[in-house]
Amino acid sequence: MIKYISLFSGIGAFEKALDNIGVKYELVNYCEVDKYASKAYSLIHNVPESMNLGDITKVDETKLPTEIDLMTYGFPCQDISSAGLQKGLRNEDGSKTRSGLFFDAIRIMKHCKPRIAIAENVKNLTSKRMSGVFDTVLSELEDAGYNNYWQVLNAADYGMPQGRERVFIISIRKDIDDRSFHFPPVIPLTKCMGDYLDDNVPSSFLLSEKQLSKIEVSNFQQEKRRIQDRGGICMTLLARDYKDPKCVQIADLHYYNMDMPNRIYSPEGISPTLKTVSGGGGEVKVLKNKLYRKLTPKEYFRLMGFSDSDYQILVDNGISKSQLYKMAGNSIVVTVLENLFKQIYKPVTQSIASLKQQSLDILNNI
Numbered sequence: 001m002i003k004y005i006s007l008f009s010g011i012g013a014f015e016k017a018l019d020n021i022g023v024k025y026e027l028v029n030y031c032e033v034d035k036y037a038s039k040a041y042s043l044i045h046n047v048p049e050s051m052n053l054g055d056i057t058k059v060d061e062t063k064l065p066t067e068i069d070l071m072t073y074g075f076p077c078q079d080i081s082s083a084g085l086q087k088g089l090r091n092e093d094g095s096k097t098r099s100g101l102f103f104d105a106i107r108i109m110k111h112c113k114p115r116i117a118i119a120e121n122v123k124n125l126t127s128k129r130m131s132g133v134f135d136t137v138l139s140e141l142e143d144a145g146y147n148n149y150w151q152v153l154n155a156a157d158y159g160m161p162q163g164r165e166r167v168f169i170i171s172i173r174k175d176i177d178d179r180s181f182h183f184p185p186v187i188p189l190t191k192c193m194g195d196y197l198d199d200n201v202p203s204s205f206l207l208s209e210k211q212l213s214k215i216e217v218s219n220f221q222q223e224k225r226r227i228q229d230r231g232g233i234c235m236t237l238l239a240r241d242y243k244d245p246k247c248v249q250i251a252d253l254h255y256y257n258m259d260m261p262n263r264i265y266s267p268e269g270i271s272p273t274l275k276t277v278s279g280g281g282g283e284v285k286v287l288k289n290k291l292y293r294k295l296t297p298k299e300y301f302r303l304m305g306f307s308d309s310d311y312q313i314l315v316d317n318g319i320s321k322s323q324l325y326k327m328a329g330n331s332i333v334v335t336v337l338e339n340l341f342k343q344i345y346k347p348v349t350q351s352i353a354s355l356k357q358q359s360l361d362i363l364n365n366i
C-alpha cells in the first residue's frame with residue numbers, strides 16, 4: 001500500500017489510474033480549491049470532503065506527514081498555455097501567477113519528501129518561449145533533492161483516440177533513484193472516437209441554426225476544425241469547451257423527404273438541386289442540423305478515460321453540464337497515467353513475482 005498525497009486534484013485522474021491497474025494506496029489528503037471539483041473528487045473516489053486541504057496557498061505543510069510514497073500535482077496551466085498570455089510562474093511585480101502555484105507544490109514536496117512526485121502540464125511548458133520557466137521548474141525540483149525525467153506524451157499513443165499532448169515530469173528522490181525509470185512505449189491505437197460515442201443523444205445536442213451557419217458560411221476552414229470525424233481521433237478536449245463543446249459529424253449529407261421522414265436519400269442517389277422526388281412526392285429538404293452534434297459531457301468523460309459510473313454519480317448528485325465539461329477538460333487521460341504508473345510500479349510487482357518464482361523453484365528442488 002503506497003501513501004499518497006494528491007495536489008490540484010481535480011477529479012482525480014491519477015487516482016483513477018492507480019485503481020485501474022490495481023496499485024493500492026492510502027490517501028493522506030487531496031487538495032482542490034474548486035468546490036464543484038472537490039465534491040466530484042469526493043464522489044468518484046468515495047472519500048469525505050474533509051480530506052480536502054482546500055486552497056494550496058493556505059496549507060501548513062508542517063502538519064503533513066513526511067513518509068510519503070507518491071505526490072501528484074497537475075498544476076494550473078493558464079499562464080503557461082499558448083492560449084493565454086504566457087506570463088509563466090510570476091507576474092511582473094514578482095507575485096505568483098496561477099501557474100506559479102507550482103511553488104506551493106514545491107513547498108509541500110520539500111516537507112513531505114515523497115519518494116516519487118509526478119507533475120503534468122501543457123506541452124507549451126517545453127516550448128522555446130517557456131524555456132526559462134521550464135528551467136526554473138526543473139531546477140526547483142533538483143534543489144528539492146530529485147532526479148527529473150520528463151517527456152511529452154500524447155493520449156492517442158496510449159490507447160485513447162484523443163490528440164492530447166501533455167508534458168509529464170517524473171521526479172524521483174535522489175537517495176532512492178536507481179536510474180531505471182523509462183517512459184512507457186507507444187501502443188498502437190485500436191479504437192476510434194466513434195467507439196466512445198452514443199448513437200442516440202437528446203436533440204438538445206444538435207447544433208443550432210446559428211452554429212450551423214457559422215460552420216457553413218463564415219470562416220468555414222476554422223470552424224471545420226471543430227468538427228470531429230468519428231472514425232478518427234478527437235482534438236484535445238479543453239475546460240473552456242463548456243461554452244462551445246467539440247462537435248462530431250453524425251451522418252453524411254443526406255436528404256430527407258419531408259412527407260416521408262423515414263425515407264433518406266444519400267447524396268449519391270439524388271441530385272442536391274432536385275426539389276421533388278418522383279414516387280416519393282413532396283419537397284426534399286436538407287435537414288442540416290442532423291449532420292452534426294455536440295459531444296455530450298458523458299462522452300467527454302469517456303474520452304478522458306473515466307467510466308460511465310464516474311460520470312453518472314456526478315449527474316445524480318446535481319453537478320451541472322458545464323461543470324462536467326470543465327472537469328473533464330481539465331483532467332488527464334487516465335490510460336496515459338495507467339501506462340506511466342506501470343513503468344513506476346512495475347519493478348516492485350516484477351520483483352515480487354520473481355521472488356515468488358524463486359521460492360517456488362527452491363521448494364520444487366527440496
Ligand SMILES: C[S@@+](CC[C@H](N)C(=O)[O-])C[C@H]1O[C@@H](n2cnc3c(N)ncnc32)[C@H](O)[C@@H]1O
Pocket residue numbers: 008009010011012013014031032033034037054055056057074075076077101327330331332
Ligand atoms: C489542471 S487541473 C488538474 C486536474 C487533475 N489533475 C485531474 O485529474 O482532474 C488544476 C486544478 O487545480 C485546482 N486549483 C487551482 N488553484 C488552486 C489552489 N489555490 N489550491 C488548490 N487547488 C487549486 C483547479 O481548481 C483545478 O482543478
